Amino acid sequence: MSRFNDGWIPVNTDTENSEKSQRDLIKARARYLEDNSDIAGAAIGGIVRNVVGTGIKPQARTGDDDLNKQIEALWAEWCRAENCDITGQQTFEELQALLLRRKVVDGEIFIKKTVNRRGKFPLRLQIIKSDLLSQYMITAPKTGNVIRSGVELDNYLKPVAYWIDKKSPDGFIQYDPDRIPAGEIIHLWTRKQPDQIRGISDLAPIIKRLKDTQDYLDAETVAARIAACFSVFITTQDGTAGKIGRIGNTKDPENKKLQSLRPGMIKYLAPGEKVETANPSRGMANARDYVAIQERLAGAGLGMSYELMSRDFDKASFSSARQGMLEDRKTFEPMQRYLAEHLCAPVYREWLDLCVMAGLLQIPDYYENREKYQACDWVTPGWAWIDPSKEVNADIIALQNGGKTLAQWCAERGYDWREQLEQMALEKETAEAMGLTLAIHTPITVQAALSNHANAAGGGEEESEEEDDGTKSEDQEQE
Numbered sequence: 001m002s003r004f005n006d007g008w009i010p011v012n013t014d015t016e017n018s019e020k021s022q023r024d025l026i027k028a029r030a031r032y033l034e035d036n037s038d039i040a041g042a043a044i045g046g047i048v049r050n051v052v053g054t055g056i057k058p059q060a061r062t063g064d065d066d067l068n069k070q071i072e073a074l075w076a077e078w079c080r081a082e083n084c085d086i087t088g089q090q091t092f093e094e095l096q097a098l099l100l101r102r103k104v105v106d107g108e109i110f111i112k113k114t115v116n117r118r119g120k121f122p123l124r125l126q127i128i129k130s131d132l133l134s135q136y137m138i139t140a141p142k143t144g145n146v147i148r149s150g151v152e153l154d155n156y157l158k159p160v161a162y163w164i165d166k167k168s169p170d171g172f173i174q175y176d177p178d179r180i181p182a183g184e185i186i187h188l189w190t191r192k193q194p195d196q197i198r199g200i201s202d203l204a205p206i207i208k209r210l211k212d213t214q215d216y217l218d219a220e221t222v223a224a225r226i227a228a229c230f231s232v233f234i235t236t237q238d239g240t241a242g243k244i245g246r247i248g249n250t251k252d253p254e255n256k257k258l259q260s261l262r263p264g265m266i267k268y269l270a271p272g273e274k275v276e277t278a279n280p281s282r283g284m285a286n287a288r289d290y291v292a293i294q295e296r297l298a299g300a301g302l303g304m305s306y307e308l309m310s311r312d313f314d315k316a317s318f319s320s321a322r323q324g325m326l327e328d329r330k331t332f333e334p335m336q337r338y339l340a341e342h343l344c345a346p347v348y349r350e351w352l353d354l355c356v357m358a359g360l361l362q363i364p365d366y367y368e369n370r371e372k373y374q375a376c377d378w379v380t381p382g383w384a385w386i387d388p389s390k391e392v393n394a395d396i397i398a399l400q401n402g403g404k405t406l407a408q409w410c411a412e413r414g415y416d417w418r419e420q421l422e423q424m425a426l427e428k429e430t431a432e433a434m435g436l437t438l439a440i441h442t443p444i445t446v447q448a449a450l451s452n453h454a455n456a457a458g459g460g461e462e463e464s465e466e467e468d469d470g471t472k473s474e475d476q477e478q479e
Contacts, residue, residue, distance in 0.1 A: 015193040019200055020149050023107070027130070029211070030105045030201040037214050039295060039309070040203065044104055046308050048097050050328065051335045053381030055079075055093030056344050059416055061375040067363070071352070074360060078121045078351060086114055086124040092347075095125060096339060099188055106130055108189035108199030110162065111343070112180060113350050122354040125347065128185075130198070134163040134177040151197050152179070159187070159197075186346055206301040213294040220287050303331035329383065340378035349374050382413030 011018075033040035058075055060068035078084055079092035090098065102109040110128040133150025145152045145160055152161040162185050163177040189199030203210070292310065299309035305324035307313055313321065352374055356366045366373055398404035410417040428441045 015196045016148055016198070019196070019198070023149075023198070023200060024131075026201050026204050026207065027106050029207050030107075030203040033203065033207065033210050033214075034105050037210050039213060039298065040210050042311065043203075043298065043302055043304065043309055044101060046304060047104055047302070047332070047335070048101050050332045050381075050383070051339065052093070052097045052100055055091075055096055055381070056336065056340055057379050057416075058344065058348055059377040059379055059418070061377055062373050063375075065418075067361075067373075071361065074355060075348070075351070078123070083119065083121045084123070084125055086116075086126040092125075095127070096343065098127065099343060100335070100339065102127075102129070103188045103190075103199070104202045106199075107201040107204075108187065110164075111186040111188070111347075113184050113186070113347070115354065120358075120360070121351070122358050123347075123351045128164060132165045132167060132173070133198075134165050134175070136175065137163045137177060140179070149198050150177070153197070157195065157197065159185075162187075186343060188342060202302065206298040209294055209298050209301075213291060213298075216290065217287070304328055325383070333380075336380040340380065344378055345376070348376055377411075379411055379416060382411075382415070 030040075034044060058072065060071040062068055062071070081091045081094075082088045084092045085095060099109050099111065106129070108130045110130065110133075112126040112128055114124045114126050115122050116124045134147075135150065137147040137150065139145070140147055140152050140161070143152070143160070145154060147153070147163060150163045151159050152163060154160055159182045161182055162180045164180055165177045166174040168174065190202065191199075201207075292306070292312075295310045296306040299306050302309075305328050307321060307324050308328055352361070353370075355361045356363055363373060395404065395409055399406065399409060406420070407417040410420055424441075428438075431438050431441065
């Protein structure tokens with residue numbers, strides 16, 4: 001404590017007790033910025049675009065290639081909007097983007113796994129906003145467990161159930177919550193404290209900065225509009241002009257009150273009146289620097305580079321842009337793993353169980369070996385490089401030296417390595433059937449041997465011609 005910070009006295013308290021009073025306000029402000037701030041929209045869109053992209057897809061690893069293909073084909077069919085979404089409006093890839101967006105903005109989002117016995121696929125996903133968690137329940141009626149902020153907990157703060165208010169189609173909430181067991185709910189949120197129960201918006205650290213920047217830009221816009229208005233003010237000294245001035249003081253030729261400046265306006269002043277204007281000494285250069293600093297700090301708060309936040313790539317060199325991209329990927333890759341482990345994997349396991357129960361997959365020993373049949377790798381969307389030639393050459397060296405496998409290379413780019421090999425084999429077979437031999441299908445060692453053979457053949461002909469001439473070099477005579 002010193003005279004510089006004696007007014008700064010934070011309090012350590014239970015995380016949920018301190019957050020629940022601020023959670024809804026932070027969430028409302030974050031949603032406002034999502035809808036009204038272009039900087040916030042760019043940040044949120046950058047996260048969703050890089051983390052989800054075209055969607056996170058599974059690669060079955062049951063040990064049986066035919067079964068893997070069957071499972072992946074069924075999964076692709078289930079991912080259609082009419083099969084996976086309880087509203088029938090969004091594909092599973094679109095749901096991934098929606099859920100990530102709500103997690104970033106709202107701080108948390110809930111997914112209920114429902115069963116539909118009428119369709120081909122029993123599993124349906126229902127998205128539940130965090131606003132619907134009951135705020136009034138304190139103790140569970142039957143179990144006696146503590147309920148905090150709509151979450152029923154055991155003695156170890158493990159969620160046992162979620163108490164969710166009902167919402168009618170016309171938008172009215174009925175404060176008669178349903179108890180949903182935790183096994184039926186997927187709760188996506190970021191845990192920062194061991195005693196934390198629910199999430200806080202990821203935008204919380206930068207909300208004030210984003211709002212201040214938006215207000216500043218609004219003020220600069222108003223100032224620029226005023227500066228662009230060329231107006232003439234006429235001061236009169238006689239009574240006649242004064243009458244005209246008095247008329248002009250209240251109404252303009254369009255019979256509107258003069259309350260603001262408009263381009264091309266001519267304004268008469270009453271006798272004795274004069275015009276004084278405030279001319280703030282600031283320009284667009286200052287505004288550009290201010291916004292750049294704010295965007296840089298906001299990006300740092302989200303773990304994103306300035307270039308990704310601002311979309312300003314004019315001043316970035318190749319090395320700085322590449323370093324920023326690498327740092328961004330270190331931010332996005334954990335998010336991808338989080339979605340794969342906490343969203344995709346639980347949905348996949350539930351979906352596989354129900355597919356076996358519905359007879360869509362014939363696996364006699366499934367329940368005896370569930371872990372074996374549920375084994376799965378998740379392929380996340382990849383990224384393109386700034387200078388592909390350099391990166392591809394580096395990858396070729398890594399693949400040749402065993403520093404990287406084909407599966408790793410494909411995963412970095414969002415490809416399935418098995419599909420890559422199958423497609424390559426198909427292309428090779430088709431080319432050979434047409435009598436073509438493409439260089440891409442010929443091993444490098446074979447290409448080198450063919451090249452050396454051709455060179456040797458050409459050198460032999462020259463040597464034979466020299467022998468016919470009856471001349472030999474000293475080396476040839478020694479041989």
